[in-house]
Amino acid sequence: MSTLGERIKQLRLEHGMTQEEFGKIFGVTKYSVSLYESNKTSPSDEIKKKIAEYFNVSMDWLMGLTDVRKPFIPENYKEKYRITKRDMLQYENFIKHVNTFFMDDKVAEEDKEKLFRDISELFWKAKEINKEKYGRKKKREKTD
Structure with a gap:
């Protein structure tokens, strides 16, 4: 799996940003971004959270702990x-x-995402069946 620095660089390049542009968004210098990408230093937890939110990825993915960019929870x-x-x-x-x-x-990233989505859907379906069966249903109140 990739490192935090590799993931930061990947996100930056996917969005066509220079290190300077990336740094401006997150309030750090171009030099800091370079250090992050080369794994010589790590951004603060606050900056990691901002990066994850900005690019709509999970912290686990950003940290290189999983290959799933964002958890899939069926609507x-x-x-x-x-x-x-x-x-x-x-x-x-x-x-x-x-x-x-x-x-x-070696699984293509697109195939991996589809597979994780399908597996995630099965996980949440099993949770739903369990809650229905054992009466642990906690309905959300709709706020429209």
């Missing part, structure tokens, strides 16, 4: 249930285990 599940911290911890643990299947394989 119908989010509408029906409140996503708890426990749910997210279980999901992240599940995805980390799934990710080990790809460690040695």
